[in-house]
Amino acid sequence: MKTTRKILSMLMALTMIVALAAIGGTAYADGAIKIGGTGPLTGGAAIYGNAVKNAAQIAVDEINAQGGLQFELRYEDDQHDAEKAVNAYNTLKDWGMQISLSSVTSKPAEATSVEAYTDRVFSITPSASSTATTEGKDNVYQMCFIDPAQGTMAAQTIAAKGFGSKIAVIWKNDDVYSSGIHETFVAEAAEQGLEIVSDTTFADGNNTDFSVQIADAQSKGADLVFLPMYYDAASLILTQADNVGYYPAWFGVDGMDGILSLEGFDTDLAEGVYLLTPFNAWATDERTAAFVAKYQELYNEVPNQFAADAYDCVYAFAQACEAAGVSADMSREEICEAMIAQFSTMSFDGLTGSGATWDVETGRVTKEPIVVIITDGIYVTVD
Amino acid sequence: MKLNNTKRKNLLTYAVVTVCYAVFQMLSLGGNLSSTLKGMLVPICAYVVMAISLNLTVGVLGELSLGHAGFMSVGAFMGVTAAISLQNVIVSAPLRLAIALIVGAVFAGIVGFLVGIPVLRLNGDYLAIVTLAFGEIIKSVFNNLYLGLDSRGFRLSLLEDRTNLHEDGRLIIAGPMGIGGIEKIASFTAGFVLILICLAVIFHLVNSRHGRAIMAIRDNRIAAESVGLPVTRYKMMAFVTSAAMAGAAGALFALNYSTVVANKFDFNTSILVLVFVVFGGLGNMLGSIIAAATLTILPEALRGFSNYRMLIYAIVLVLVMLASNNEQLRSMLSRIIPKRKEHTHDA
Numbered sequence: 001m002k003t004t005r006k007i008l009s010m011l012m013a014l015t016m017i018v019a020l021a022a023i024g025g026t027a028y029a030d031g032a033i034k035i036g037g038t039g040p041l042t043g044g045a046a047i048y049g050n051a052v053k054n055a056a057q058i059a060v061d062e063i064n065a066q067g068g069l070q071f072e073l074r075y076e077d078d079q080h081d082a083e084k085a086v087n088a089y090n091t092l093k094d095w096g097m098q099i100s101l102s103s104v105t106s107k108p109a110e111a112t113s114v115e116a117y118t119d120r121v122f123s124i125t126p127s128a129s130s131t132a133t134t135e136g137k138d139n140v141y142q143m144c145f146i147d148p149a150q151g152t153m154a155a156q157t158i159a160a161k162g163f164g165s166k167i168a169v170i171w172k173n174d175d176v177y178s179s180g181i182h183e184t185f186v187a188e189a190a191e192q193g194l195e196i197v198s199d200t201t202f203a204d205g206n207n208t209d210f211s212v213q214i215a216d217a218q219s220k221g222a223d224l225v226f227l228p229m230y231y232d233a234a235s236l237i238l239t240q241a242d243n244v245g246y247y248p249a250w251f252g253v254d255g256m257d258g259i260l261s262l263e264g265f266d267t268d269l270a271e272g273v274y275l276l277t278p279f280n281a282w283a284t285d286e287r288t289a290a291f292v293a294k295y296q297e298l299y300n301e302v303p304n305q306f307a308a309d310a311y312d313c314v315y316a317f318a319q320a321c322e323a324a325g326v327s328a329d330m331s332r333e334e335i336c337e338a339m340i341a342q343f344s345t346m347s348f349d350g351l352t353g354s355g356a357t358w359d360v361e362t363g364r365v366t367k368e369p370i371v372v373i374i375t376d377g378i379y380v381t382v383d
Numbered sequence: 384m385k386l387n388n389t390k391r392k393n394l395l396t397y398a399v400v401t402v403c404y405a406v407f408q409m410l411s412l413g414g415n416l417s418s419t420l421k422g423m424l425v426p427i428c429a430y431v432v433m434a435i436s437l438n439l440t441v442g443v444l445g446e447l448s449l450g451h452a453g454f455m456s457v458g459a460f461m462g463v464t465a466a467i468s469l470q471n472v473i474v475s476a477p478l479r480l481a482i483a484l485i486v487g488a489v490f491a492g493i494v495g496f497l498v499g500i501p502v503l504r505l506n507g508d509y510l511a512i513v514t515l516a517f518g519e520i521i522k523s524v525f526n527n528l529y530l531g532l533d534s535r536g537f538r539l540s541l542l543e544d545r546t547n548l549h550e551d552g553r554l555i556i557a558g559p560m561g562i563g564g565i566e567k568i569a570s571f572t573a574g575f576v577l578i579l580i581c582l583a584v585i586f587h588l589v590n591s592r593h594g595r596a597i598m599a600i601r602d603n604r605i606a607a608e609s610v611g612l613p614v615t616r617y618k619m620m621a622f623v624t625s626a627a628m629a630g631a632a633g634a635l636f637a638l639n640y641s642t643v644v645a646n647k648f649d650f651n652t653s654i655l656v657l658v659f660v661v662f663g664g665l666g667n668m669l670g671s672i673i674a675a676a677t678l679t680i681l682p683e684a685l686r687g688f689s690n691y692r693m694l695i696y697a698i699v700l701v702l703v704m705l706a707s708n709n710e711q712l713r714s715m716l717s718r719i720i721p722k723r724k725e726h727t728h729d730a
Contacts (some may be wrong), residue, residue: 081647086640087419090417115568173559174523174527176560178560
């Protein structure tokens with residue numbers, strides 16, 4: 001056994017040396033401003049990370065092709081974990097990142113935005129929607145709506161458009177995103193005079209069988225079920241409700257976006273589902289159509305709203321960099337100050353809404369959400 | 384001075400840890416360390432403590448525990464809560480950190496004791512399953528726990544936030560959102576000191592009368608019982624020590640990030656720590672330390688392989704395991720390295 005240990009230690013020492021040698025130092029490339037971002041490129045939330053990465057790359061390529069301002073993009077995997085996100089952020093810092101796309105998901109973004117604040121890296125997250133991401137950090141901005149705002153907007157929309165009056169809510173109680181939306185939805189629903197007849201939860205270990213939650217909603221006569229969750233769980237709920245013959249109106253928020261591209265899911269079941277989303281991939285305006293066509297050509301799928309948010313982030317960078325005269329030889333601190341000055345005053349027109357402005361204090365975005373209904377496998381905007 | 388092999392090995396362990404600390408601290412102060420590595424120093428220390436504490440349960444006590452991350456979780460949440468509560472009372476960050484680590488260790492120790500009462504009456508696979516369940520329970524509890532602090536003191540509620548804090552209050556643990564806005568007070572030096580303390584505790588325990596009793600229980604429980612050793616008591620001693628150290632590691636880990644969630648300390652983390660222990664050799668503390676450090680750095684070092692990163696990481700694991708169990712390689716290396724005359728038992 002002694003020898004085993006010795007061999008083991010030697011092997012590991014060797015691995016460690018190789019490992020240390022592989023971790024490189026800072027290097028600056030010439031001409032291009034370096035944009036870095038972390039996101040879940042593997043694991044359960046990979047669909048978001050990859051969508052953001054792909055769309056940001058499209059935007060960077062388009063901007064670079066115009067000549068003038070040049071960007072270089074690098075994405076690192078954080079597996080939707082705060083610890084790994086900080087590691088990924090530090091790797092990007094070693095690479096020489098000058099502007100950051102922060103992190104794709106909320107908790108990792110909370111961790112990396114603190115680092116970005118300390119290091120003075122200007123950051124805008126395409127999709128991390130928790131309030132803590134930007135709170136107290138003057139150089140961290142959001143392109144997406146914050147979670148609580150989605151709950152409020154959902155309740156207002158349901159009441160205003162009369163989608164339903166007896167509401168059931170099924171939410172994930174160990175998920176920041178889901179509980180954040182649930183909280184404000186319940187509060188706003190009371191304001192709007194909506195009656196919540198069923199309020200049931202699920203969590204990580206028991207997210208495959210929803211018969212209890214569905215039966216509760218059905219027995220209490222809910223005519224609309226609000227699903228503040230990601231599309232994977234929502235798809236199971238839709239399938240299982242169909243099995244028991246329960247067909248209320250379904251209302252999802254932006255996490256529901258992506259349900260149509262889920263493999264093995266019968267998209268007929270998603271017919272008639274309402275969604276609150278900033279982006280409709282089937283919209284007919286020229287920019288959206290061009291982006292969607294390009295994305296489909298390269299990655300063979302319809303881009304979701306996270307992709308659109310990321311695309312907008314890069315264009316917002318370009319707009320701010322041009323206005324402030326930012327060049328690649330500037331340090332990240334200089335760029336940070338210039339970008340803060342721009343973002344706090346500019347108005348930006350993107351795929352996810354025109355005239356977007358940012359609040360200087362909180363870094364939050366202000367733009368109009370849209371409500372879509374899934375009809376014949378595509379989104380149709382509800383007026 | 385004549386040293387036996389165990390003592391020599393222990394001294395070597397202290398020496399390796401100290402030299403590593405000195406080298407990295409100097410590199411770090413001199414600004415020669417990449418941000419990636421610098422950012423990983425504290426988590427490495429935390430994982431090292433996790434590995435050596437689990438090694439006490441698995442290697443020395445001989446019981447398979449699959450819920451070690453549960454104790455880390457208790458330590459993380461309680462330690463951070465202590466650190467946040469004392470933010471305005473104690474100005475000195477190192478002192479606050481020390482208190483947080485102690486609070487984390489004490490709470491994890493208490494939980495370890497409570498869990499140990501039913502669990503340690505079981506053996507082998509049964510114990511593994513129960514500890515696994517325990518890890519899930521802890522995760523579930525912290526996912527549904529709301530703890531706030533205001534002028535009236537701590538306010539606690541389960542399932543939903545009913546703490547009704549005053550304006551001046553602060554919700555510390557916010558259910559699934561975990562703890563946010565943590566002031567990062569963990570330092571590499573604190574991690575180093577924690578490792579040294581844990582090593583000292585383990586080495587002293589293992590080389591004491593109690594330690595020999597614990598190992599006797601591992602080697603043959605029936606024989607140990609027949610000579611009158613109180614099996615459950617000794618098991619409890621090792622288990623609680625192990626849990627307390629994991630709690631301190633959890634507090635150190637959590638205070639290195641601005642945010643912590645219960646889902647971080649899931650089954651995967653327990654298994655990861657178990658991998659460190661098995662990789663480094665059961666009962667071999669130096670092995671655990673090196674394994675924990677290496678396997679924490681490795682996935683980051685492999686970022687150059689982008690999409691194939693985790694695949695290569697897994698392949699490296701398999702290869703090292705195969706190589707370390709290869710008879711031919713072993714005999715080849717034992718020819719290169721002369722054998723020591725003295726022979727000690729495997730601990």
